[in-house]
Amino acid sequence: MTESPHRLVPGDAAPDFTLTSDSGEQVSLAALRGRKVIVYFYPAAMTPGCTKQACDFSDSLDSLRASGYEVLGVSKDEPARLAKFRERDALTLTLLSDGDLAVHKAYGAHGTKKLYGKEVEGVIRSTFVIDEDGAVQLAQYNVKATGHVAKLRRDLGLD
Template sequence: MSNRLSAGDTAPDFTLDDSNGNAVSLSDYRGENVVVYFYPAASTPGCTTEACDFRDNLNSLKSAGYTVLGVSPDPIKKIAKFADDQSLNFPLLSDEDHSVAEAWGAWGEKNNYGKVSEGLIRSTIVVDGEGKVSLAQYNVRAKGHVDKLRRNLGID
């Protein structure tokens, strides 16, 4: 299991392709607060709920100075369809080899209904403008997560 990030850690930089095939790097957002959320699989019920919650709350997050990036191990074609089907208004990034998820502590052993497997752990990490982790949440629940995140960040 990879090491989890904590507040004060330097967020590992990454470059991943988005749903349009464009390279996106964390360093592109230096000077901004970035919410990086890891989700297991596009177009599944929990991931759709979470993505739509981010979509529906994006204006208030942006108004409070936060950019949202979604990361999954899905291939570009799958995340592109997901983004289109759900009218998602923020970048989705493809981490097919899960190297970014591993570096961010979002890949490892998980227990789903008594079945232990290795995979992506639903996680949200907030990075400040200097590239430092300001909040790290692992094993989050899809439903209600964005509301809880907004409360944690002090966003009305």
């Protein structure tokens, strides 16, 4: 087992990245400077919890955008699988592929975690809110798939 990953805290510079989206485009965090960005990491497309979370973000996307937030979902899935996920569940947010997990690790969203009482190596379901200047405003680790978007909206004062 590797040691627990370094965790980001509010005020840290958000690690920059450029990843391939479900539509094959390159999406860069730097290109979104000047906007608030919610980046969330999830274990796998088309699994029950990840589907629930993605649908919740998708359902809230218009109101999040109206409040100035862009939303990016990141997983290790290949772009083609992400495209199927988007199509199957009519998702409207941008899904990004981090196949080598480099971005997950930079954000502390991959490492040792507890799963059914055992320590395993894997994706740590995490959400980050990045401000207009590229700094971490909010870092949440080990979030629950269900109810997370509603909690995040409350944490951001949007409800």
